[in-house]
């Protein structure tokens with residue numbers, strides 16, 4: 001079996017030690033990916049458990065959002081009207097990307 005060097009731990013490992021995204025192997029081995037994900041989950045957990053913002057900050061955030069909500073939506077609608085084909089393509093790509101999350105390693109190219 002072919003081997004590939006992990007860019008994180010610099011070890012040569014068999015290709016089945018790598019996850020793949022789309023039809024390419026990742027540059028980090030499974031071990032490093034798992035470690036990386038664990039670190040990310042830890043950071044995320046910390047962020048989710050952060051102390052709640054005080055009333056002043058919350059009021060500001062609410063105010064900012066409600067003042068800009070229509071603006072952001074307006075941009076999107078305008079863009080959609082001006083570039084309908086581009087928007088369609090973007091939407092299609094986005095759906096494809098979301099559907100491509102669970103690719104098994106059998107579909108990976110060996111290169």
Ligand SMILES: [Zn+2]
Pocket residue numbers: 006007008009010011028029030031032033
């Ligand atoms: Zn590694």
